Amino acid sequence: MKYVKPLALTFIICSFLSVIALAALYFYIRPELPSVAMLKDVRLQTPMKVYSRDGLLISQFGVKRRIPLELKNIPEPMLQAFLATEDSRFYDHPGVDIIGVARAFMNLVLTGEKGQGASTITMQLARNFFLTREKAWMRKIKETFIALHIEQLLSKDEILELYLNKIELGHRAFGVGAAAQVYFGKTATELNLAEMATIAGLPKAPSNLNPISNPQASKERRRVVLARMLDEGYINRDEFLQAAEADFTGEKHGAEIQLHAPYLADMIYMEMINRYGKEEAETAGYQVYATVPSTLQTAAQQAVKRNLHDYDERHGYRGPLAQLWEAPPAIQKDDEKNDQSLVEVPRPEDEQYGWTEQQMKDFLAEQQSFAPLLPAIVTEVKDKQISVFALDQGYIDINWDGLAWARPFITDSKQGSEPQEAKDIVSPGAHIMIRFNTESEQWQLSQFPDASGALVSLDPQNGAVRAIVGGYSFYQSQFNRATQAKRQVGSNIKPFIYSAAINKGYSLATIINDAPINQWDRSSGIAWRPKNSPEIYDGPIRMRVALGRSKNVVSVRLLRSVGLDDIVAHLANFGFNPHELPRDESLALGSASLTPLEVARGITIIGNGGYAVEPYFIERVDNEMGETLWQANPAVAAPAFASQQENNELDLLAISDGRKFSLPPLYAPQVISRQNAFLTREMMRTAIYSGGSWSKNTYWQGTGWRANNLMSRDDLAGKTGTTNDAKDTWFSGMGGNLVTTTWVGFDDMNRSLGRTSRNQYLINKNPQQFNWMGNAMVGAEDGARVAQPAWIRFMRQALEGVPEQYPTVPEDIVTVRIDRTTGKLTQRTDHTSKFEYFIRGTEPTQYVDDSEFVDPFDQGQPVIQNEDIF
Structure with missing residues (x-):
């Protein structure tokens, strides 16, 4: 007993001194300890996700990949795997595990090294939020105090949920939700036991133990996790063995992109940065919903790509990208001539030349592809067929239907002779591009198109972007031609010129002289002679017909009559910057440079009754919990009649302090009258019908x-549009509930789209589409041949099942019967007359005189025109 009391006293004194020392240490470092109160409302850094209007994932932006999960949505075996491996007494200790500390201390005493940590899950959470991973005593002490504070503030489940969403798990994956997607391409609930154990083994060394960087080490770590789960009784022996021996399939997966629309995604990303700043946009977990439905966007992208291939292929094949090997020539001795003559002879089947399959795989793995194009290597050439090797596709046979288009490209306006055999096109060892033609359902030889294209489709009632394509491939060129490329619009300007004329009292029946113009320019010493294309002049012609036929000289005469200043002022109503419009008569022919989006926006005003709606492409912004933070409230075109207003009320939502409430519709400013818009649209109908x-x-x-x-x-x-030398081609039009503009041209503005000669193969392949669409067109390229096919392909698919929508005839529009030749009133009801629309007060008042009457039936064959040019 004589030793017990001293020992007890010593223990009490040491304990008391330890408490005092610990308290002193706490108060010493307390000013350096962060407040853990922020954990109650912590906002994890979550990437921004962009969705289509119908909820398909388009893209994800942000350095850190995180998919926040509530604890109830994390599978129980995954929770058990983390608890067994990282902190088996998590629900029993107050944030610091004394047993773990003692074990780490004994390891230090025995080895002299700090090889084992005593960190609990709470302490790891403290380190992840507030400290570094540095192995230092002071960091460990701070970690301990912070963990104790956290345990006082949060429940155990809250701590575990934060930990599993915050922890770094390698390859920029933070949290178990992101790790499941990155390593296995699955959601957390879809993982099996082996995959859960793999993820649970990552916190120790995420860079070295992940299944991508070090598969073998990751597999060994998985076994350790499963053994801990077995020891803790979470799994039985059979489950352990099955999971431990499971195939190791971890590989890197990107975000599960469901709709590839990179030009649209980039537009939304830049808009979000402008609104919120780069850091917040990329980390606040915004879920952005575009105005674009996936079906329309897909149709637009396919239309643009197919159209560019059609143009490119009718202009010829530019040859293989490279010749990787040459087939050795066969040498046969001619004894009679006693010389060596090179002749083609069959080579033995067992004689090998060229590259091995592995060499081809290694080469192709380094080549960039631009969907739907795939890099390939020609392995065999037969009479009218080739065999190629493509990565992930293996060996593919391409028959003559996929080859015969490939006559040589010489210039943009000249093509070589049609090939007769496959050897006229390629030889073994050629590095080429191929694509799967969805219309013919077969593989074919292809190439990356030289020309570029763009498409914009808007809802004319509110300006919502329904489809947008900025080029063939965003990964080849990030330049968005739909919004950034200012190109001369050619005859696409004419509807706006004719609208200005209607504003000045002109009517659809006004007669204008379609005759050549010769204007001497004293300053340059030359005459300006705008020409029609084709160079056919019909003399006096009605304004409706002039727009339908795209008569250039008529457009110039209208500009002269209305006045250049008034024309510019009127064009400004359509959103065109008046300071960027040329101040000369070439404006009437489309010398102005505009983007496809600007043109489409102008056409919406004609299509919706005269209202200047503003294009927008973000429908709403939600937070990571799906709560709406912002909802678009665009100004819309007003209903045609006041009596229709109640039926057209919009169910719009605004967000204020988290509360949703209805908003009355906002009406866009009316910049031209309904009557003007209606008549201009009527003239544009004539161009088609x-x-x-x-x-x-x-x-x-x-x-x-x-x-x-x-x-x-x-x-x-x-309305079509073609500029001088066909450097830019356009088609803009409307139908159903859409206004769409397409453009095709070269990024190099010095290049012309040229012309094509007859290709009998393409004509035979598409006899029903000869000179309508596709590759079979012959002659000079123009808006109708180059840009319009993309418009047709898109609109045919976009309007499938959409009811036809005709504009309501506005008040003060009247119809009278006119003479087709003179535009005057007529009492005839035969082919020489037609009903025409007029704004009340502008209709003709005189009847056609017998001396003026002309019966076209007596004049010979009618003139058919289908081209226009600036």
């Missing part, structure tokens, strides 16, 4: 007649 009777020699075609032939709808209206 033409007019007259073939049997009575009154028939003629507008420049957009192909849309009528290929689309069985009666509510279409449009």
Whole structure:
């Protein structure tokens, strides 16, 4: 007993001194300890996700990949795997595990090294939020005090949930949700036991133990986790053995992109940065919903790509990207001539030359592909067939239908002779591009198109972007031609010029002289002679017909009559910057440079009754919990009549302090009258539906007649556009609930889209589409041949099942019967007359005189025009 009391006293004194020392240490470092109160409302750094209007994932932005999960949504075996491996007494200790500390201390005493840590899950959480991973005594002490504070503030489940969402797990994956997606391409609930154990083994060394960087070490660590789960009784022996021996399939997965629309995603990303700043946009977990439905975006991308391939292929094949090996020539001795003559002879089947399959795989793995194009290598050439090798596809046979288009490209306006055999096109060892043609359902030889294209489709009632394509491939060029490329618009400017004329009292029946113009320019010493294309001049012509036929000289005469200043002022109503418009008569022919989005926005005003809606492409922004933070509230086109307003009320939402409430509709400013918009649209309809009777020699075609032939709808209206030397081609039009603009040209503005010669193979392949769409076109390229096919392909698919929508005839619009030739009133009801729309007060008052009357039936064959040019 004599030793007990001293020992007890010593123990009490030491304990008391330890408490005092610990308290002193706490108060000493307390000013350096962070407040843990922020953990109650912690906002984890979560990447921004961009979705289509119908909820398909388009893209994800942010350095850190995180998919926050509530504890109830994390599988129980995964929770058990983390607890067994990282902190088996988590629910029993107050944030610091005394047993773990004692074990670490004994290891230090025995080895002299700090090889084992005593960190609990709470302490790891403290380190992850507030400290570094540095192995230092002071950091460990701070970690301990912070962990004790956390345990006082949060429940055990809250701590565990934060930990599993915060922890770094390698390859920029933070939290178990992101790790499941990155390593296995699954959600957390889809993982099996082996995969859960793999993820649970990562916290110790995420860079070295992950299944991508070090598969073998990751597999060994998985076994350790499973053994701990077995020891803790979470799994039985059979489950342990099955999971421990499971195949190791970890590989890197990106975000599960469901709709590839990178140009749209980039637009939304830049807009979000402008609104919130880069850091918040990339880390606040915003879920951004675009105005674009996935079906329309997919249709637009396919239309642009197919159209560019059609243009590119009718201009010829530019040859393989490289020749990787040459087939050795066969040498055969001619004894009679006693010389060595090179002749082609079959080579033995067992004689090898060229590259091995592994060499081809290694080469192709380093080549960039741009969907739908795939890099490939020609391995065999037969008479009218080739065999190619492509990564992930293996060996593919391409028959003559996939080759015969490839006559040589010489210049943009000249092509070589049609190939007769496959050897005229490629040889073994050629590095080429191939693509799967979805229309013919077969593989074919291909190439990356030289020309570029763009498409913009808007809802004319509110300006919502329904589809947007900025080029063939965002990964080849991030330049968004739909929003950034200012190109000359050619005849796409004419609807706006004609609208200005209507504003000045002109009517659809006004007669304008379609005759050559010769204007001497004293300053330059040359004459300006705008020309029609083709160079056919019809003399006096009605304004409706002039727009339908895209008569250039008529457009110039209208500009002169209205006045350049008034034309510029009127064009400004359509959103075109008046300071960027040329101040000369070339404006009437489309010398102005505009983006496809600007043109489409201008056309919406014609399509919606005269209201200047603003294009927008973000429908709403939600937080990571799906709560709406911002909802678009665009100004819309007003209903046609006041009586319709109640039926057109918009169910819009605004967000204020988290509360949703309805908003009354905001009406866009009206910049042209309904009557003007209606009549301008009517003239644009003429470009598609033409007019007259073939049997009575009154028939003629507008420049957009192909849309009528290929689309069985009666509510279409449009306008082609071609600039000088066909450097830019356009088609803009409307139908159903959409306004769409397409553009095709070269990024190099010095290049012309040129012309094509006859390719009999393409004509035979598409006899029904000869000179309508596709590759079979012959002659000079223009808006109708180059840009319009993309418009037709997109609109045909976009409007499938959409009812035809005709504009309501505005008040003060009247119809009278006119003479087709003079535009005057007539009492005839035959082919020489037609009903025409007029704004009340502008209709003709005189009847056609017998001396003026002309019967087209007596004049011979009608003139059919289908081209236009600036």
